[in-house]
Amino acid sequence: MLAIIGGTGLNEFSEGEVVGERHNHYGYTSAAIVQSEVAGRSVCFLARHGNPHTIAPHQVNYRANLWALKQLGVSQILAVNAVGGISPAMVAGALVSPDQLIDYTYGREHTLYDGSDDKLEHIDFSFPFAENLRGALSRAADSCALPLLDKAVYGVTQGPRLETAAEIDRMDRDGCDIVGMTAMPEAGLARELAMDYASLCLVVNPAAGRSDRLITMDDIHRVVDTGMVKVRALLTAALAELQ
Ligand SMILES: CSC[C@H]1O[C@H](OP(=O)(O)O)[C@H](O)[C@@H]1O
Numbered sequence: 001m002l003a004i005i006g007g008t009g010l011n012e013f014s015e016g017e018v019v020g021e022r023h024n025h026y027g028y029t030s031a032a033i034v035q036s037e038v039a040g041r042s043v044c045f046l047a048r049h050g051n052p053h054t055i056a057p058h059q060v061n062y063r064a065n066l067w068a069l070k071q072l073g074v075s076q077i078l079a080v081n082a083v084g085g086i087s088p089a090m091v092a093g094a095l096v097s098p099d100q101l102i103d104y105t106y107g108r109e110h111t112l113y114d115g116s117d118d119k120l121e122h123i124d125f126s127f128p129f130a131e132n133l134r135g136a137l138s139r140a141a142d143s144c145a146l147p148l149l150d151k152a153v154y155g156v157t158q159g160p161r162l163e164t165a166a167e168i169d170r171m172d173r174d175g176c177d178i179v180g181m182t183a184m185p186e187a188g189l190a191r192e193l194a195m196d197y198a199s200l201c202l203v204v205n206p207a208a209g210r211s212d213r214l215i216t217m218d219d220i221h222r223v224v225d226t227g228m229v230k231v232r233a234l235l236t237a238a239l240a241e242l243q
């Protein structure tokens with residue numbers, strides 16, 4: 001089974017049946033998980049920030065979300081993320097499938113190996129995003145004639161505030177191309193649970209200090225409104241690729 005985790009601007013993917021439990025031993029999932037048929041396959045959808053969108057990125061219960069998806073038999077996750085653009089190619093409106101990440105978050109419940117049982121594994125995380133899913137996204141982008149940038153480092157910040165210009169300069173020096181607040185611990189937990197995970201990012205603003213304007217939510221929402229139409233088309237085509 002494949003799951004889509006929607007972020008800013010993607011609260012619903014399609015109508016469907018509520019499945020699974022909202023509560024597990026990690027607490028409550030962000031929202032009910034909804035299952036439906038898309039492109040001839042069964043897909044689960046979970047709204048990361050709740051529906052309506054009220055949960056801040058540092059307060060998302062990533063462990064409950066990932067655990068609940070695993071219990072439903074999910075083995076592949078396509079995550080949707082709104083991000084800021086750092087490097088010049090990452091302009092507002094661009095679609096990006098990152099191949100690497102750097103985690104700048106802190107204080108989040110970021111692992112299932114928390115001492116609550118006797119288990120401990122040090123998972124390999126050299127390549128955080130699954131190549132089979134990234135390949136499907138690239139083929140889907142070709143079939144929809146939608147440009148998709150498939151090499152980018154996603155820097156994950158704590159939020160919910162946006163970054164300072166100096167923080168973005170530092171992230172640029174570190175090699176980050178895009179910045180968001182949610183890919184970790186989500187991607188790490190997916191790996192701990194042996195689920196393939198890839199991220200489809202929509203660049204919704206130039207990162208702090210990367211344009212001559214301040215960042216406003218109005219500007220972001222304008223990009224989200226048009227960009228999510230492309231995201232939905234690309235996801236639907238990717239699901240067909242993954243049959
Ligand atoms: C200025 S919008 C910030 C918000 O959008 C992104 O969320 P998501 O990855 O769930 O689409 C970013 O990480 C922040 O949480």
Ligand code: HPA
Pocket residue numbers: 082083084085157162163179180181204205206207208
């Ligand atoms: O500029 C940003 N910074 C962090 N997260 C974001 N999510 C969308 N835009 C941004």
